[in-house]
Amino acid sequence: MTHLEFLPQFPLPANPLALFGVLLLVGALGGELTRRVLNLPRITGYVLIGLTLGASGLNVLDAKMLAYTRVFLDVGLGLVLFELGRRLNLMWLTGDRWLLVMASAESLLSFGCMFGALVWFDIKPLHAAVAAAIGISSSPAIVMLVARELHAEGQVTERALNLVAINSVIAFVLVTMLLSWIHREYHAGVFVMVLHPAYILSVSLFAGYLASLVALGLARWFGKQAEMHIALLLAVIVVLVGAAETLKFSVLIALLAFGVLVKNLDRDHALMPVDVGRFGQIFFIVLFVATGAMLKITDLVASGAIAAIYIAARFVGKSIGVLCFAHLSGIRAGSGGLLSIALLPMSGIALAMTYSATSLYPVFAAELGALVLGAALILELAGPIAVQFALRHAGEAHE
Amino acid sequence: MTTSEMDFKPSPDLSMGVELELQILNSRDYNLARDAADLLKVLEMLEHPGEVKPEITESMIEINSSVHTRYDTLLVELRRIRDAVVQAATRLNLRIAGGGSHPFHKWSERRIYPTERFKYLLEVYGYLAKQFTVFGQHIHIGCPNGNEAVYLTHVFSRYIPHFIALSASSPFQQGEDTGFQSSRLNTVSAFPLSGHIPFVTTWDEFVAYFEKMRRFGIVESMKDFYWDIRPKPEFGTVEIRVLDTPLTVEHAARLAAYAQTLAHYAFTRRPLPASPDVYLVYRHNRFQACRYGLAGTFVDAYTQQQIPLQRDIINTLEVLKPHAAELGTGEALAALRAEADARRSDAAWLRDVHAELGSLNDVARRQSDEWAGRAPVPG
Numbered sequence: 161m162t163h164l165e166f167l168p169q170f171p172l173p174a175n176p177l178a179l180f181g182v183l184l185l186v187g188a189l190g191g192e193l194t195r196r197v198l199n200l201p202r203i204t205g206y207v208l209i210g211l212t213l214g215a216s217g218l219n220v221l222d223a224k225m226l227a228y229t230r231v232f233l234d235v236g237l238g239l240v241l242f243e244l245g246r247r248l249n250l251m252w253l254t255g256d257r258w259l260l261v262m263a264s265a266e267s268l269l270s271f272g273c274m275f276g277a278l279v280w281f282d283i284k285p286l287h288a289a290v291a292a293a294i295g296i297s298s299s300p301a302i303v304m305l306v307a308r309e310l311h312a313e314g315q316v317t318e319r320a321l322n323l324v325a326i327n328s329v330i331a332f333v334l335v336t337m338l339l340s341w342i343h344r345e346y347h348a349g350v351f352v353m354v355l356h357p358a359y360i361l362s363v364s365l366f367a368g369y370l371a372s373l374v375a376l377g378l379a380r381w382f383g384k385q386a387e388m389h390i391a392l393l394l395a396v397i398v399v400l401v402g403a404a405e406t407l408k409f410s411v412l413i414a415l416l417a418f419g420v421l422v423k424n425l426d427r428d429h430a431l432m433p434v435d436v437g438r439f440g441q442i443f444f445i446v447l448f449v450a451t452g453a454m455l456k457i458t459d460l461v462a463s464g465a466i467a468a469i470y471i472a473a474r475f476v477g478k479s480i481g482v483l484c485f486a487h488l489s490g491i492r493a494g495s496g497g498l499l500s501i502a503l504l505p506m507s508g509i510a511l512a513m514t515y516s517a518t519s520l521y522p523v524f525a526a527e528l529g530a531l532v533l534g535a536a537l538i539l540e541l542a543g544p545i546a547v548q549f550a551l552r553h554a555g556e557a558h559e
Numbered sequence: 560m561t562t563s564e565m566d567f568k569p570s571p572d573l574s575m576g577v578e579l580e581l582q583i584l585n586s587r588d589y590n591l592a593r594d595a596a597d598l599l600k601v602l603e604m605l606e607h608p609g610e611v612k613p614e615i616t617e618s619m620i621e622i623n624s625s626v627h628t629r630y631d632t633l634l635v636e637l638r639r640i641r642d643a644v645v646q647a648a649t650r651l652n653l654r655i656a657g658g659g660s661h662p663f664h665k666w667s668e669r670r671i672y673p674t675e676r677f678k679y680l681l682e683v684y685g686y687l688a689k690q691f692t693v694f695g696q697h698i699h700i701g702c703p704n705g706n707e708a709v710y711l712t713h714v715f716s717r718y719i720p721h722f723i724a725l726s727a728s729s730p731f732q733q734g735e736d737t738g739f740q741s742s743r744l745n746t747v748s749a750f751p752l753s754g755h756i757p758f759v760t761t762w763d764e765f766v767a768y769f770e771k772m773r774r775f776g777i778v779e780s781m782k783d784f785y786w787d788i789r790p791k792p793e794f795g796t797v798e799i800r801v802l803d804t805p806l807t808v809e810h811a812a813r814l815a816a817y818a819q820t821l822a823h824y825a826f827t828r829r830p831l832p833a834s835p836d837v838y839l840v841y842r843h844n845r846f847q848a849c850r851y852g853l854a855g856t857f858v859d860a861y862t863q864q865q866i867p868l869q870r871d872i873i874n875t876l877e878v879l880k881p882h883a884a885e886l887g888t889g890e891a892l893a894a895l896r897a898e899a900d901a902r903r904s905d906a907a908w909l910r911d912v913h914a915e916l917g918s919l920n921d922v923a924r925r926q927s928d929e930w931a932g933r934a935p936v937p938g
Contacts, residue, residue, distance in 0.1 A: 249586060252652040313585075315597045318652060384917030433588035433920055492600055556593075558670065
């Protein structure tokens with residue numbers, strides 16, 4: 161048989177590129193079907209396809225296969241976070257201080273409500289605190305991509321994106337700080353307890369800062385050529401995402417910081433406001449399919465009622481925070497409610513935080529997962545629908 | 560509209576008022592935003608003189624001054640309205656810009672502001688309604704009666720190229736350099752009822768013309784005429800509508816002062832009889848001013864000679880000097896004279912910014928800096 165060695169050998173090895181192509185195609189088909197048949201956002205369709213292919217369904221996309229998609233998923237997430245960071249206008253926060261107050265209020269109140277509710281239902285304070293901290297963050301990917309899909313533009317859209325950026329940062333910082341508590345719980349040394357969060361935060365911020373200096377310097381050198389600026393930004397984003405994995409800092413903080421700094425340090429407007437998201441579309445689809453595949457229906461069954469309590473407490477906290485300051489922050493009556501709805505989605509980042517916060521301690525991971533993952537599943541599916549509803553009713557969709 | 564609404568309501572001699580259509584930009588890439596409704600809402604809470612109104616698409620607003628007889632008070636008021644609008648925009652993370660066109664927005668992305676009239680205009684005019692997202696300055700000059708308004712309209716018709724060239728600030732459209740100094744007026748010309756007043760010499764003749772057009776079912780009110788200059792009986796004014804919104808309120812006030820001084824000259828000296836010949840050369844002169852601005856040529860219907868437009872403007876400013884002294888518009892006219900001498904218009908400034916900074920996003924950003932009276936950031 162040696163003369164037939166030019167033929168492929170069975171079993172066929174998985175090929176990451178082919179897998180990416182297949183997921184992209186299947187995701188696109190599922191998204192479009194969901195839109196046409198159910199009149200729901202395409203993103204919900206991508207997640208549904210992921211669920212179908214993942215552990216809860218056909219189990220085609222098992223943990224091993226998912227590992228192959230990791231790189232595409234990270235690039236997609238990196239693009240979203242960068243875009244979000246670039247939209248965070250620090251000048252606006254100084255021009256409309258109530259927006260910053262609103263952002264802090266909805267973050268802290270949602271944390272308070274979730275923590276209180278979970279403790280009330282006999283969850284251990286440590287678990288309740290980490291779960292509540294994770295729940296502060298709204299999904300940057302869902303809010304950003306639904307807004308893109310609808311071509312939405314206006315005050316509710318802009319404010320939702322700014323609030324998402326801020327609550328994601330608050331959530332991450334809080335989770336990282338709570339890591340110290342976990343360390344204490346599991347008798348790690350004081351040294352580790354302080355150093356771990358400090359390392360992640362400082363290195364992530366520094367990486368974002370360095371990336372923005374490089375991007376601005378090269379943008380100046382290229383001059384005002386849109387195509388070159390897009391290539392430049394994509395390159396720096398991908399390098400940063402890769403470096404985060406190698407050096408074990410946070411993709412979330414680093415990419416957000418890169419986005420914020422590249423916009424706000426650009427005093428002479430060297431970098432053109434190019435749209436990198438246009439190139440990200442293909443990564444976004446795979447991002448959601450893969451996220452869907454990670455979710456498990458069994459998590460929902462396991463967490464049951466506690467997931468519903470968690471979601472309700474989170475929504476109540478966020479709504480109170482937003483509604484209390486909506487009229488002071490210069491938006492139309494009625495927009496406050498829509499803004500709270502737009503903050504509903506919880507995302508893959510929550511999953512990532514759950515895993516990263518707990519990868520060191522598997523027992524804790526399992527207990528925390530039972531609290532958070534059920535809610536994540538519901539909000540990953542319902543979140544896009546909520547955002548679409550909010551932006552359409554605010555009259556900001558352009559279809 | 561009943562005939563009584565065509566009664567000309569006399570207004571104080573040589574009073575003036577200014578309307579400016581403004582661009583609402585986002586602060587991300589400086590494209591047009593769609594936040595007119597929210598902006599108007601915030602402005603309701605801020606104290607300011609004059610009025611702020613919606614315009615045909617959600618990316619525009621219009622500010623109106625009150626009625627003034629003096630240039631200096633007009634300027635003070637325009638600055639106060641500008642400051643209020645800029646303050647409101649800042650709260651919403653928006654920017655405001657002058658200029659006759661947005662350099663790179665796409666008309667198909669515009670949305671009509673949801674009022675009955677604007678929806679009706681979209682239905683009648685189709686895509687022209689969205690393309691009408693261009694930004695003009697209107698100047699009202701008060702007249703004692705209808706006959707004088709008709710006379711002043713005809714006199715102003717001779718000077719239309721002056722106003723076009725001095726206000727020209729729309730060199731870019733839809734991401735391209737048009738080669739024009741004012742490309743905005745090409746958009747206006749597409750409307751079937753654009754153009755100029757027919758050659759009538761009394762208010763009664765004008766009302767008869769209007770009634771006839773109304774019976775034809777072509778118009779319902781004076782609003783339906785998109786003329787370059789039109790009498791406005793309910794205000795008792797003649798309204799000049801050919802100007803691009805300048806880059807600053809200061810420039811807008813100067814142009815109003817120019818119109819006021821010209822009207823003073825026309826009413827006190829009666830230098831020119833109304834002449835149908837003005838309308839023979841009208842479109843030629845208008846095109847020259849749009850295309851070449853201060854470098855265009857000008858055909859004087861009264862002397863039947865062709866001269867550089869720049870020369871005709873400088874000559875006119877000379878003649879107006881004593882009238883300017885009487886009205887207190889000398890300073891404004893001197894600034895316009897300097898601009899005419901140097902052949903510098905807002906359009907040239909915009910082209911220079913583009914050449915210097917290399918992108919139209921930067922042009923739009925600098926337009927909004929200029930409007931707010933902020934010192935431009937170097938680079």
